[in-house]
Amino acid sequence: MHNYINKLLVITLTIFFSLNISSCAFLAKTAMGIKKPKIMNEKLHARYLKKMKAPTDQAYLIDTNYMHFLEINDTLHFREQKKNHFQAVQAIYYGHNQFQESWFINCYAPGFPHLNWNIENKFAAFPPKTAAPLDSLLSFDRLINHASPFKNHEKHKIGKTEPYTVVFIWNRFMKKIASDYIKFYLKI
8 A cells, every 4th residue: 555655656747847848838737726827907006005105106027928928038048137137026226328337136136025135234334235146138228118107197207317226127926026136225
């Protein structure tokens, strides 16, 4: 009987892992109840921002072309950069040029589920010392071109009036982590 249970467990795990690494991964996700996330509209986005006590005057919605742009880049040369840009929670600091001067990504912050964004006291000065490796895959202009501002808001331009621009990317999948970062950021 014990041998039968072991064989059944091995078969079950083999099927499970085969589904997850094969082209049938969507079947495994469906079986586990994972659904494709719904795209947020402006009203829902504003409601979440209000709950998180985050400002809405410079809020944007990223369109689906952002993900497409990341997907079409050469995986051989940009594998790590693509992985970083796909992360659910990011804070990107831009100065007067088009590329990041500092970058914080959820996967570089230890301490799940309460991430330590200030690892190694990186926020001791402004701009904070970067936690993620900087790259040139996605300029500010390219990022902002994939975003739509809320009604009655103009698109932001780098280096016009402010010395720094902070872009915060989040989604509902990791809303709690995003909310924790906003609270942390507003305190510093």
